[in-house]
Amino acid sequence: MTYKKQFLMTVLSIFVFLAGLVTYNLVTHYTTSAAFVRQLGESSLAYESEKIEGYLNKSRDIVCITADTVDHMLRNGSDNQAILDYLTDQSKKQSLNFDENFTGIYGWINGEYLDGVGWVPPEDYVATKRDWYVAGLEGQGEPVIVQPYMDAQTHTVMISVAQLLSDGKSVVSFDIALNEIQSITEDIKLGGVGYGFIMDDDGLIIAHFDIDEKGKVYPTDNEQVDLVETLKSTPSGNFKTTLSGEKCTVFTNTVLNDWHVVMVVSDTRLFADIRTSLIVQAAVSVVVFIIILVFMFIAYKRILHYRDKNEENNKKLEKLNDNVIKALAFTIDAKDRYTSGHSQRVANYSLELARRLGKSEEEQRLIYYAGLLHDVGKIRVPEEVLNKPGRLSDSEFDQIKIHTISGYHILKDIYEEPHIALGAKYHHERYNGKGYPDGLSGNNIPEVARIIGVADAYDAMASNRSYRDALPQDVVRREIEKGRGEQFDPVVADVMLNMIDEDTDYTMKQVDSAQKNILMIDDEFLNIKIVENILKDEPVYNLIGAEAFEDGMTILQSEKIDLVLLDLMMPDIDGFDAFKKIKEVYPDVPIVFMTADKSIEAIGKAGELGADDYITKPFLPLALKERIHGIIYSL
Numbered sequence: 001m002t003y004k005k006q007f008l009m010t011v012l013s014i015f016v017f018l019a020g021l022v023t024y025n026l027v028t029h030y031t032t033s034a035a036f037v038r039q040l041g042e043s044s045l046a047y048e049s050e051k052i053e054g055y056l057n058k059s060r061d062i063v064c065i066t067a068d069t070v071d072h073m074l075r076n077g078s079d080n081q082a083i084l085d086y087l088t089d090q091s092k093k094q095s096l097n098f099d100e101n102f103t104g105i106y107g108w109i110n111g112e113y114l115d116g117v118g119w120v121p122p123e124d125y126v127a128t129k130r131d132w133y134v135a136g137l138e139g140q141g142e143p144v145i146v147q148p149y150m151d152a153q154t155h156t157v158m159i160s161v162a163q164l165l166s167d168g169k170s171v172v173s174f175d176i177a178l179n180e181i182q183s184i185t186e187d188i189k190l191g192g193v194g195y196g197f198i199m200d201d202d203g204l205i206i207a208h209f210d211i212d213e214k215g216k217v218y219p220t221d222n223e224q225v226d227l228v229e230t231l232k233s234t235p236s237g238n239f240k241t242t243l244s245g246e247k248c249t250v251f252t253n254t255v256l257n258d259w260h261v262v263m264v265v266s267d268t269r270l271f272a273d274i275r276t277s278l279i280v281q282a283a284v285s286v287v288v289f290i291i292i293l294v295f296m297f298i299a300y301k302r303i304l305h306y307r308d309k310n311e312e313n314n315k316k317l318e319k320l321n322d323n324v325i326k327a328l329a330f331t332i333d334a335k336d337r338y339t340s341g342h343s344q345r346v347a348n349y350s351l352e353l354a355r356r357l358g359k360s361e362e363e364q365r366l367i368y369y370a371g372l373l374h375d376v377g378k379i380r381v382p383e384e385v386l387n388k389p390g391r392l393s394d395s396e397f398d399q400i401k402i403h404t405i406s407g408y409h410i411l412k413d414i415y416e417e418p419h420i421a422l423g424a425k426y427h428h429e430r431y432n433g434k435g436y437p438d439g440l441s442g443n444n445i446p447e448v449a450r451i452i453g454v455a456d457a458y459d460a461m462a463s464n465r466s467y468r469d470a471l472p473q474d475v476v477r478r479e480i481e482k483g484r485g486e487q488f489d490p491v492v493a494d495v496m497l498n499m500i501d502e503d504t505d506y507t508m509k510q511v512d513s514a515q516k517n518i519l520m521i522d523d524e525f526l527n528i529k530i531v532e533n534i535l536k537d538e539p540v541y542n543l544i545g546a547e548a549f550e551d552g553m554t555i556l557q558s559e560k561i562d563l564v565l566l567d568l569m570m571p572d573i574d575g576f577d578a579f580k581k582i583k584e585v586y587p588d589v590p591i592v593f594m595t596a597d598k599s600i601e602a603i604g605k606a607g608e609l610g611a612d613d614y615i616t617k618p619f620l621p622l623a624l625k626e627r628i629h630g631i632i633y634s635l
Helices: 003-075 080-097 131-138 179-186 222-233 272-295 300-333 342-356 361-372 376-380 394-401 403-412 418-426 447-461 473-483 490-502 525-534 549-558 575-585 600-609 621-632
Strands: 102-109 112-115 149-151 156-164 171-177 195-200 205-208 237-243 246-255 259-266 516-521 541-546 563-567 591-595 613-616
Touching: 003 080, 003 102, 003 156, 003 171, 003 179, 003 195, 003 237, 003 246, 003 259, 003 272, 003 575, 080 102, 080 112, 080 171, 131 156, 131 171, 156 179, 179 195, 179 205, 222 237, 222 246, 222 259, 342 361, 342 447, 342 490, 361 418, 361 447, 376 403, 394 403, 403 418, 418 447, 447 473, 447 490, 473 490, 516 525, 516 549, 525 541, 525 621, 541 549, 549 575, 563 575, 563 621, 575 591, 575 600, 591 621, 600 613, 613 621
Parallel strands: 516 541, 516 563, 563 591, 591 613
Antiparallel strands: 102 112, 102 171, 149 156, 156 171, 195 205, 195 259, 237 246, 246 259
């Protein structure tokens, strides 16, 4: 076969292969993208459903708290006037805590109708025959959301939330106008297209993007019959249907077991971007194929040349990335728990100093890495010294000083570029020669170390510590200015002073607080005291104890909690149920079970719920500290 035929066969083979590959990629892309869009739609609707359910759960929490309080007052012999005073006070508070849709708390208590907003019912008003009272009885002591209804005067959908008291006769309740639910529903869209509505099992439209549809009972026409039936049989997911003669995808989710949250999107608009993307990809692929075919032979040798050069550059880049990852791993392992994020901030400040000093992009990159890794030598410092909350002794401070030498020897064997290792070794040298480890002065100190030295000192003052918060900006500036020419290179110090002056909002500081609040919910006061005693030497941890679950929930509402230690066996609530209730309201707060139950069933259930850890009693104090530290500082 001649060279020409070989070339043509090669070209033809490449064309067939690429054409098949592009076709396969287009089909795969369309299938994957369509599935992703549907998944995105379900996720988007699930998020909106969670907002709706969270709003309704908040109302149930209010009636539950009110019912518990009224129950307590009844058991203590409080008369109806005292209870009415409480309902009046609670109505005022909840109207502020909830929103403007809250209408006040009322109830049938001790054979008398009491209303927290002073409404006096007409003579023919029989409280015990009202829907809220009947639903409260049926709830058997659990908070119940009564069937929604349309207020004829305000054209507002309302619900009542009620709960039966322990006497089996009294019921407390309040009404909510679902205007907030309507607002959420109007925001239900996918990428700005589609519309949403909420329907209950009786077909009542509780909320709708089209305000005129609100309050209607579906189906109102033949087209809606299949839609309503499919919604009732599909608790969550998506399905195809035809509305107004147009093919649509319907996404659905269920809240409160019988409310259907629905998003309807036209297929034409839903997949329009995907089709456009496919057309563009196909057109680009054809153009690329033509260019490749035309210039393949001409560019062959140059391609080989650049391919070899590119492979060489990729190998160098891969080697550098690998080294950075290893060094960062050392740094993370040795990180001082009281200076969270210090290395990253020093690296950022060093990079900005280098940029303002006119360094090239390559020099800036090296100085950034040097700042990131300047404290890597702390891996060699004993943990009890590194994390000691109090003042260090002279011998302990000498051990801290060693980290500059350790960091140098770690980095010099990893990086071919010496600046990174020199930054670690000399960043504690002083411009006046009174620093360590070698007492270098002036320009004898490598420039990278002089830059990092200013950035490191700045962050030490602008960061939180166990014994103080970040210093005020004017104090930090004064210290930098005071150290100019003494501790710091005056040129670098001047640049830092300019950065401080430009930072009028004092953004260059540690944002997260060094103080970490830990809530322990345990009905045994002794257990709380034991943990408190274990953590007494850890100033960054503030332990808050609660002997009852409701007290714990109150603390969660009023305090920023970084970790919850939760007992599994409590008299007022099962620990797993407590876990679920906390996560419903505070999904991002880590929770650790602390219990004497060592059964594999309990441990497995905790894992299924997503508990961050499961600690069995009795536990080792050091192990408890390490678990707490591992969870809090890995977030």
